Amino acid sequence: MRQLVLIPVLALALSGCALFEKQAGGPRSIPGPAEPAPVTEVAPAVATTTMGARAVRAEALDKTTAAEKAAALAAPAKGGERELGKVVVALGPPAEQGIWLSSALVKERAQGRIVTAAGKSLAVELRPGTGGALLSLAAFQALGLSLTALPEVTVYGP
Template structure:
């Protein structure tokens, strides 16, 4: 029993060895050499030069290297005989740096040629690429179909 009482007493006695545990903040006396208290503002800050949001951005047309002829050919290609519908997908804009006319979708497991059709009836021949998660449509495909880059259209996906 004596050992159990002795341990807490020794622990409390050791607290005096560490001054950080013993010191309590008190009133400051004498001169202070640290940073001074914040002073109230006495003037107006100079104007900051800013640019409009997106002033340094690159336009979608500058990022798309697909020619008008390539887009026209993809739009005019008729539906192939024997093609089959894979399903519908809501598409978002894919990485603009990836050139070409393509759709990345979980509906395919290897790159194949295919076609998509919008709800408005516009059809586009393109490369179907395997993907995971949501479907992504290339910048060139968005522009060829005349879709807004912020739109999330639903398309029907076909493979040959």
């Protein structure tokens, strides 16, 4: 029984010795890994562009005519429409043509309208979506928005 009590006391006393050794001897340096050897080879220079050789201008992807964009901008607010909410929109797939908005605020396809914070209004096709709201390339261009912007728009629909 005495031996069982003696073991924890000895362990505690020996661990205390390490504290005195650190204070008396100062900080000890711990050997770390060896310094890595300097690089002697250099990778060859590579010519790159932002999107590579397959880069295409946004205008080439958008098949919506200027007349269609002008008509969407000039479309008046319809009677009976209501505000569905505000969403932050990102650029949708550029290959999908037309002037549309895909949002979780919309339950079925319908004609509606969006208004930017600057007050610009645009008639759009409202499409149901999940996750973040997406706005077509043609709509971004009609509203004069930067393709990298994440503007907030107010959505109006039936």
